[in-house]
Amino acid sequence: MNARRRLLRMVEEGRLTPEEALLLWRALTPQEATSPSAQVVPTLRKSTRPKEQIRLLAGFRVLPWVVGGVGLFCFGGTFWAAMWGGAGWLLGLLCLLPVGLLGLLALGVVWAAWRGAWVRVEIRRPEDEAGQPFRLALPLPVGWLPLAFRLARPWIGEALPLEGRNLRQMLQVLRQEPLW
Known part of the structure; x- marks a missing residue:
């Protein structure tokens, strides 16, 4: 037969x-x-x-590290000049803006550690009405890649042809x- x-x-x-x-x-x-x-x-x-596309994108964001570096430079430079330079306006600036400078420093460092490295899983389905891919973006400070895969597993299974x-x-x- x-x-x-x-x-x-x-x-x-x-x-x-x-x-x-x-x-x-x-x-x-x-x-x-x-x-x-x-x-x-x-x-x-x-x-x-067209087939569904599943992509794993991993990269490095520069902007958070730049913000953290600028914050550290501003705070450190101002503090050093006030302590050793003897400039009165720098002391005034340091007295007026300590919260702002410390906030910028803390924000930059935390943002850099949290979002400086990232993992994103994109699943594109051509038949979706909106046409927008599902995106799962997770920070990757230390060893978050297994968690990203674990969280994305149900959607990856649904997106298989x-x-x-x-x-x-x-x-x-x-x-x-x-x-x-």
């Missing part, structure tokens, strides 16, 4: 859906079938629908009962 008849029988018995049979037929015939017996399967062309899941199920059927 050839593969086409076997597939049709499995669809009639309810062991495969027509979509699964079509995907199996595509997997079994790498080139587009042109024989008259291939007319049973309605469409044998490869799908032109449907054909891939069906093909895995079909390959299990093939292992149980070969088509030829």
